[in-house]
Amino acid sequence: MDDAPENLSALRSMMVQQGYQTFVANNGERALKIARRVHPDLILLDVIMPGMDGLETCRQLKNHASTQRIPVIFMSAKTDTEDVVAGFDIGAVDYISKPLRMAEVCARVRTQLQIRSRSETQEEQAERLRAIVNSMAEGLLIIEADGRIQYANPACVNYLGYSEQELAGRNIAELLNPMVAQEYLDYFRRYAAEPESAHSHGTREVIIRHRNGSSVCMDLTLTPMVLRQPLFVGLLHDITHHKQSEDALQRAAMIDPLTKIANRRHFDSFIEKEWQRAMRSGLPLSLVVLDVDHFKLYNDTLGHPAGDACLQQVAQAIAAHALRQTDLAARYGGEEFVLLFAETDGATALQLAEAIRARIEGLQIPHPRSGTSPWLTVSIGVATTYPRHLDSIESLFVAADRAMYAAKEQGRNQVQATQCGSSSAMDAIKALVMR
């Protein structure tokens, strides 16, 4: 912009020669209009002009959001220090004295365009990084060496329920369980003392306290940042869904797919725990083994699908008697079921087994070719023990199985019970000696 037409045309032709696209204005108002419309990369502004002078034009450019970032170079015959300083104070990036030397104008324009392009690149990069951090699904935390959170991105806010302001300044330890927190604080301290030995803390599963008091299961990856002060980048990855499907898989692995009661694997680990507990408490443990009577005949007569449906009914009837936390009913294989009653003596287990037998008979599931009953029945063996160190779970199974076979031999549809374990073996030996 210049009010002297000869200056304007000389500048314009020089700029065009250099390959720049130019717009010219011979007064301030027009220059502002063009600037707001085309957003030029640079403005060359004459200072002394009738009406709105260059300083005022620059002031208005700097006051308007759409033009305030456009670099302005003043051109003026007023080259006193105060004039030049006033130009810079208003926001000019350079000041060229008149009369203009075109080569100098060219060099100054080129320099300003390079600076602008460099700073634009930096701003763009910063903007891009900001956008990435803000839109990341992972939570990103910048943590100081004492565990204090310096920055948390919006995903953290989303995951943890705290606002960005509430998270900034809070210690990471407040969000973790005390043992894990101490481990992290030790790691931070170690790294702060010896930055050269810094290594990533890797990824580990942590339980983080949500603002509402609930627990969120997350993977936390911690990496040191090589900067002037020791800082750590923490990445939080929500694994709740992953955990849920893992739990569902684990549950599925414990359940018999046909009858939906516990399977053999679950029963085996359950009895192992109860056995240990009974050894400590000195309380009795009763194992019940059930086998459907003439089930092969049932299948042969009514078909395998009917046999499956029948096993489901039997399973439900059995499971309905495993009421306490320490009871467990399971399908042990084929048409054989087991029940564990912890803290239960032989007499009580016998009563429970009898109730199950009666319940299954009471279901009145027709078994046309059973020689035992018109209905489907079960034979049950019960074994009770007070586990000691020399006893084994296997021996309890053997005893219950034997009792069950005795029930079969003695006519089926009945319960037989036995005591087992070293104490009863000792009693038997004592009885023999006495005889």
Ligand SMILES: Nc1nc2c(ncn2[C@@H]2O[C@H](COP(=O)(O)OP(=O)(O)OP(=O)(O)O)[C@@H](O)[C@H]2O)c(=O)[nH]1
């Ligand atoms: N429908 C069905 N049948 C099964 C399943 N698992 C095992 N069986 C059948 O159960 C039957 C068990 O028969 P056996 O062990 O000979 O004994 P039983 O016929 O019940 O006779 P006793 O035990 O002596 O009263 C076999 O025919 C198996 O095929 C199953 O999941 N579904």
